[in-house]
Amino acid sequence: MTPGETSHADTCAAIKATAMLITASTIATRRFRVISCRLIWSVSHVPARRKGRAAWRAANRGARTFMTCAGYPQMVSVARGPRSIFAGRLAPPATISASKIIGILRAARDKNSIMADSYLIRPITDDEYDGFRLVLQHAFHGGGDRENPPWRQQLFEIDRSLAAFDSARPDAGPVGATGIYTFGMAVPGGVLPVAGVTMVGVLPSHRRQGILRSIMRRQIADIAARGEEPIAALWASETPIYGRYGYGKATAHGYFRFGRGDGALDPHAPSDSALSLRLAEPAEVASELAKVYDAVLAGQPGFPTRSDAWWARMLHDPEGERHGFSPQRCVLAEHGSGIRGYALYAAQGRWDDTTGLPDGVLEIRELIAADPAAAAALWTDLLGRDLITSVLADHRPAEDPVLYQLLDARRARSNVTDGLWVRIIDLPAALARRSYACPVDAVLEVADELLPGNTGRWRLRASAPGGGPASEVSCERTDDPADVALDVRELGAAYLGGTRLGTLASAGLVTELRPGALGALSAAFTWDPAPWCPRVF
Ligand SMILES: CC(C)(COP(=O)(O)OP(=O)(O)OC[C@H]1O[C@@H](n2cnc3c(N)ncnc32)[C@H](O)[C@@H]1OP(=O)(O)O)[C@@H](O)C(=O)NCCC(=O)NCCS
Structure with a gap:
């Protein structure tokens, strides 16, 4: 059995319960398994499991089998139709009585009588990788990129992938997909392990049948069962998709578009005559870029940690994906003591044929500086390049400090939108492992439909023995009366310190x-600097 697989439960001796259920509405017999089965991989088996299913099976013979804990069992089936009656609904504990199961079924049937075939949701095997990518290419309208650079293999975690298979056509390959990158992320006062949710897609032929809903619920339960990451984070292709799964909008990002001559800095903007700018080949200075990035990450909530493979991905620049732009280039701001900032960018030299005037575009892909003078020097350079009439900067913090350095910030033509979405997975761990802007002692009443372990009242205490931000933190269950009530989604939104609880209260x-x-709690959660994630993962 593949790790995390929820089919073939009959082959697993440890399975405790299988129920045969009959629904009156469709007269369809529906079988679902109460418990998922997983194998724990040992690290030494990782290379073997990459060599295919047979090798994987051989390598893992004797691996430990365990059951998902009663708090997070999952069902296998999702129903087709506009709204599934089972879709990803958390299954009852293994000890559930038959009458309770029938009660759940009745309730589900009453809510929506549509019954349908089931989909299987499980991690993919090596030989299913191409089909997995094909789902994403269809979903994102991408091309058939056959390239498989080494970083892609290093970053793709097959054991944390999930795919949906149509059980009517199980050999046809996946119809839905998602994956997770395991990395750290800066949060207020520290760095946490985070599940970086990515590669979410469903084939156009299978959309709006509840497949994503089932995949998401299964994925959230899997992250919780793994017990290593107190939060999950993702970038949403569209804003309405993820709130229903408890993800909250945690960062606000700015998209800037400057015209020619719009980028003059205010005379009061900081400058440092000891700084100089140097053009460099990005790949040749990767380790220097990483030093700047890591220095900034230490105090910047929302920055994901970057391994060498992540840097290889950031600097990967195949000609086929340039769309008329130059190769990705790099400018460094340096000082006698070392590099203090960098920008990665690409440009497109264009001319207006009717006027003969230059009409070039410069796209800033990443501009990160360890101090304000280095940032000002990099912006001044890029906003003033010859032959460029538009400078575009994506994924900037909504409150980018450059907006206060510019002579005329309105000319950044800023467009603010959501960036990172955060889902609290393990509430007490998540709240206890960040710092707070000031001391706080409050009881939060939290509702979490998908992870009932988070539901209830929690006393958050944070003190600042040495003054400054509160760093001695505890979060424990309590029966005391609640001070503030909220859904886990709003807690996720506020978690990185950018979205104010007070604003969410004003929104009801x-x-x-x-x-x-509320005022005290909102002040404690809010953090400087506001969270920012510079790239989509
Ligand atoms: C987004 C996507 C994964 C949704 O998959 P799906 O299987 O069609 O979603 P589901 O049927 O499970 O929908 C669950 C709910 O989300 C809603 N929903 C799904 N996609 C939505 C979207 N793009 N915008 C608004 N609502 C959406 C559905 O209406 C449904 O709502 P309901 O519970 O009120 O009925 C799929 O449409 C897709 O692959 N889109 C293109 C790629 C993409 O954007 N991926 C997300 C990357 S972050």
């Missing part, structure tokens, strides 16, 4: 139960 999404509690 957070409720103050004790006068004065």
